[in-house]
Amino acid sequence: MRFTLSSTALNAKLQTLSKVISNKNSLPILESFLFEVSNGQVFITSSDSENVMKTALSLDEFDSDGAFAVPCRTILDAMKELPEQPVTFEVNLQTYEVIVGYQGGEYRFTAQNAEEYPRTEQQTNDLNVVTVDASVLVDNINRTMFATDNNEIRPVMNGIYFDLTPDYLAFVASDGHKLVRCRYYGIKSETPASFILPKKPATLLKNGLGRDGGDVVIKFNKQAAEIHFADGVLTCRLIEGVFPNYNAAIPTDNPNQIHIDRKALISAIRRVLPFASMSSQLVRFRLSAGMLELSSEDIDFATSAKEQLICDYGGQSMQIGFRGDFLLEILNAMETEDVTVELGDPSRAGVVLPGTQPENTDVLMLIMPLLLND
Template sequence: MKFDVSSAALLSRLQAISKVIASKNSLPILDSFLFDLQENKLVITASDAETRLVTSVEVMNVEGAGLFAISSKILLEPLKELPDQPLTFDINDENLEIFIHFQNGKYNFIGQKGDTYPQQKPLNENAITLNLDAQMLLSGISRSLFATADDELRPVMNGVYFDIHTDDLTFVASDGHKLVRLRNLSVQSPERASFILPKKPANLLKGLLSKDSEQVKIQFDENNAYVYCANFEMVCRLIEGRYPNYNSVIPQENPFKVMIDRLSFYNALKRVSVFSNPASSLVKLELRENEMLVSAQDIDFSTSAEEHIPCQFDGTELSIGFKATYLIEILNNISSNEVVLELADPSRAGLIIPSENEENEDVLMLLMPMMLND
């Protein structure tokens, strides 16, 4: 087999899919990229047995066709240092000895047989298809991923839950302390369905989708999902199990409502939280008429801080404690200028909602409070 390819085009494709390769693999062949030469197209696959990324690159002056695998380290490290230029791959079909010729030199190594690379199971007949806008999918994953758990006992919490209704798609993520529910009303589906996308493929999609502004097609059954983007195809195993009823934990009656500038609140929390106890990261919010007092202290080191922030609030005074790191993460994933805090009492979950949602969106974030010592 023989072909020419642009080093920059090849490197950009390899780097994008290499993130799926695990540092330790159960099968040695998974340390490699699988190449499939088909006429003027080189199809490249990377996988970690659970998730698989496929892309392709245009090639020229092709002779022959076939499958071969090359160690990801052997290929990626030298290519990163090469300026953009044509590369000529010359592969011996008998012993898979590979020469890569470039402007001022060549590389020589032995490839591996591609037919031992694990194949992907096809979806079953009752698979469901969903067409989404790439930016909408990216936005939903990006703003919910931070709330997923790392819980070995409850694996269903370790991914983003896609709850698909006939007139909307809801992204949900929760770790038991914080919860994100992001409903998008622009998605229509012919039927009710749902799946849980694990954290690793969600993170990979986040990296791939940022370059895509087109439509994304998702096909899934109860075990696997295929995601088709403009230049990539991802196949991943889904998390099996029932996702908890997330709507039942969202408090409905919240008499205390506070409207506050998101950036002022965010910056004050970042400053004040430096003085909190590092183990708990507890900050105390005291609500008074049109003012919020944000305070933190670390008794062990005799440090404390407090800041006053103006806000819109005319209820009775209330004090509630939250973990600062979680609250900062939540505010960082809301885009509106002002946020509304909806609270009931110091022991019940607080809701953080943007004062203005983006078009076709309904965002709600929930945070469990922490006990105050006083």
């Protein structure tokens, strides 16, 4: 079997697919890419047994169909050093000897039998289908990923919750200290459905999808999802369980509102945070008319910092504490020049909203306060 394709196109696909492969595989064959040549295309697959990504490349030339598996490190090392040029694969499907020819040289290595590569069964039972624009999906994964948890006791918090309702599709993530809820009103369903996407496939989608990648079709049931996009398909196991009632955690009557420049607030937090206690990362907010004072201190090392910012605030004078590193994550996940922070009292969660909401979208982020010892 012989076929020819672009070196840089192949390398780009392999780099994306390599993110699927785990360092600890249950089957040795999963340390390889599966190559399948058919109808003028080569389909390349990588898997870690729970996540399977498959993509396709058009061939410049080919003489027959066939399949083989190539050790991922071998082919990655071979392709990454080549400049753009046609590369020709010659594969003996009896001995699995592979010769990769390029301008001025060749690589030789041994492939493996494609029959040993595990196949993924297509999901057919109780399938729900939702179609999302690639840019919408990438944007909302970027907004929510940082708020996911790493907790073995509550595995349902370890992914992004997709909540399809008659009014919107919500993307939700929370670790119990912070929460992100993004409602996208361009997608709705008369039949409510939901699933929890683990972080690894979410990261694969974020890195593998272009913002102009067209529609992404997600077919899912309670156990797994099959995600079709322009360049291929990702099949993944979902997190099973019931996601907490996230709407119940969001206060609806925080009357004290701060309107402030986002980058100025980020810079001020970064300046005072190094002087906070390493264990609590506490940054104290002191609010008065038109003024926000940020302060931190570490009693054990006798360090402290204080900074004042002008803001638009007309609520009651109050003090409230937040983890500075968590608040920075929230502010960095937003894109607008200014933000609104809605506060109730020192024991109630603060709600952070972008100054201008994205088109057809409602973004809300929440952070739990820390106890102040006055």
